[in-house]
Amino acid sequence: DADVTQTPRNRITKTGKRIMLECSQTKGHDRMYWYRQDPGLGLRLIYYSFDVKDINKGEISDGYSVSRQAQAKFSLSLESAIPNQTALYFCATSWGTEAFFGQGTRLTVV
Amino acid sequence: GEDVEQSLFLSVREGDSSVINCTYTDSSSTYLYWYKQEPGAGLQLLTYIFSNMDMKQDQRLTVLLNKKDKHLSLRIADTQTGNSAIYFCAESNNNDMRFGAGTRLTVKP
Numbered sequence: 001d002a003d004v005t006q007t008p009r010n011r012i013t014k015t016g017k018r019i020m021l022e023c024s025q026t027k028g029h030d031r032m033y034w035y036r037q038d039p040g041l042g043l044r045l046i047y048y049s050f051d052v053k054d055i056n057k058g059e060i061s062d063g064y065s066v067s068r069q070a071q072a073k074f075s076l077s078l079e080s081a082i083p084n085q086t087a088l089y090f091c092a093t094s095w096g097t098e099a100f101f102g103q104g105t106r107l108t109v110v
Numbered sequence: 111g112e113d114v115e116q117s118l119f120l121s122v123r124e125g126d127s128s129v130i131n132c133t134y135t136d137s138s139s140t141y142l143y144w145y146k147q148e149p150g151a152g153l154q155l156l157t158y159i160f161s162n163m164d165m166k167q168d169q170r171l172t173v174l175l176n177k178k179d180k181h182l183s184l185r186i187a188d189t190q191t192g193n194s195a196i197y198f199c200a201e202s203n204n205n206d207m208r209f210g211a212g213t214r215l216t217v218k219p
Contacts, residue, residue, distance in 0.1 A: 004152075020181055033206070040118060040211055042198060042207075042210050045206050048206055055128065056205075056206075063176045090152055092153075094207070098158070098198045099207060103150075103151060103152050104151075109138070
């Protein structure tokens with residue numbers, strides 16, 4: 001099994017719809033992250049969480065919200081999706097020096 | 111905000127050395143990383159260096175850090191076609207991790 005599992009892997013949704021991307025990890029790490037990847041821009045941090053009671057905004061949190069349901073689960077929500085949120089989304093978990101990434105969720109907002 | 115910058119493309123011939131460069135602005139960076147992304151996959155850690163080191167070697171990979179200039183490089187010796195991928199530089203200050211835009215390395219036979 002993968003250390004970090006993201007669901008769904010691909011999703012097409014309409015403008016204005018609410019959508020949730022889910023992430024679970026089996027590493028037992030406290031820290032979890034959500035990034036989006038856009039061509040030429042690399043990975044940009046949306047939100048991060050250092051434990052179940054800790055949620056922090058990243059550099060591009062507008063239009064997104066997160067929920068840390070348990071140490072192993074960290075979900076990302078788009079309350080009202082818009083086309084410029086079309087991107088590849090990555091969840092990651094870390095402890096210390098290394099971050100482990102999920103396979104990514106490709107989200108298209110039409 | 112703090113930035114991590116790297117060139118977007120690099121093309122080399124098989125067997126040559128590849129050098130991917132990165133600059134960053136956060137003087138409180140604790141760790142600096144190189145991640146590799148292959149098509150359709152997430153990021154995999156290649157190597158990292160602690161900010162009080164200036165060099166780290168791991169088989170064909172050599173990482174050089176110039177902390178004064180905030181410059182990080184990744185050298186891949188004897189580059190192979192299997193090294194074709196996007197390489198991300200990242201820095202961490204124990205809070206979040208910031209990534210560069212990624213350098214797409216193309217290795218020509």
